[in-house]
Amino acid sequence: MIEAVVANLNDRYSRRNHKPSDHRYEALAWTAALSGLRGGELFALERQDVDLLHRTLSVTKQAQNVGKQRVVGPPKSAAGSRVVVIPTRLAAMLDLHLATYVGPRPDALVFTSDEGLPMHRARWAFVWRRATAAAGLEGLHFHDLRHHGGTLAAQLGATTKELMERLGHSTMRASLIYQHSTQQRERELADRMDAVLDRHSTGADMPPQVVPARPRPAGATADGQPRPGGLP
Numbered sequence: 001m002i003e004a005v006v007a008n009l010n011d012r013y014s015r016r017n018h019k020p021s022d023h024r025y026e027a028l029a030w031t032a033a034l035s036g037l038r039g040g041e042l043f044a045l046e047r048q049d050v051d052l053l054h055r056t057l058s059v060t061k062q063a064q065n066v067g068k069q070r071v072v073g074p075p076k077s078a079a080g081s082r083v084v085v086i087p088t089r090l091a092a093m094l095d096l097h098l099a100t101y102v103g104p105r106p107d108a109l110v111f112t113s114d115e116g117l118p119m120h121r122a123r124w125a126f127v128w129r130r131a132t133a134a135a136g137l138e139g140l141h142f143h144d145l146r147h148h149g150g151t152l153a154a155q156l157g158a159t160t161k162e163l164m165e166r167l168g169h170s171t172m173r174a175s176l177i178y179q180h181s182t183q184q185r186e187r188e189l190a191d192r193m194d195a196v197l198d199r200h201s202t203g204a205d206m207p208p209q210v211v212p213a214r215p216r217p218a219g220a221t222a223d224g225q226p227r228p229g230g231l232p
Contacts, residue, residue, distance in 0.1 A: 150166075
């Protein structure tokens with residue numbers, strides 16, 4: 001799913017103008033999907049917030065658009081200020097992204113527009129809609145990638161507290177949604193097991209029966225025969 005959208009983000013120029021693919025937004029999409037950061041937090045990330053050595057992203061602010069004005073302020077809540085550990089592959093992707101698209105200043109924005117300017121949410125929404133439509137995934141919102149990150153973390157065993165810290169939730173209620181989603185998937189898996197067992201119960205594709213081993217009589221060999229001379 002994400003791969004298809006990323007491919008269309010990369011080819012947004014080549015399809016129309018026969019230009020080489022541009023990977024400016026590839027790291028943005030994967031960071032959203034694997035870190036669980038909100039859109040405003042992603043668009044406020046600066047070079048100094050990315051620690052490639054320790055594979056962390058420091059979330060200290062968020063960017064919002066009020067009309068045509070870009071406003072940068074604190075995260076949504078106190079819990080929004082956090083440090084998120086990212087996978088090694090994402091760190092490698094961000095390393096290349098920083099070297100290719102991000103200026104050298106510590107406060108240089110990590111994710112910017114094609115022109116290297118701060119990303120306006122409306123502009124990004126337009127780019128995202130075109131990419132998802134080309135991938136046949138109309139209706140997939142950019143914010144859905146944050147949900148993907150939360151659900152993935154829950155499926156991999158994150159506790160409610162860990163989800164709260166990773167996603168910047170101030171209450172348990174929001175994080176429990178992801179664990180509920182994981183439980184739903186587990187129910188679906190159990191239902192599939194029931195379907196398999198139902199097929200087996202009809203006699204079709206019956207699995208081999210497990211026959212419990214009978215206790216060996218005293219003084220008998222492994223095949224149940226008496227030992228010669230009563231030897232042990």
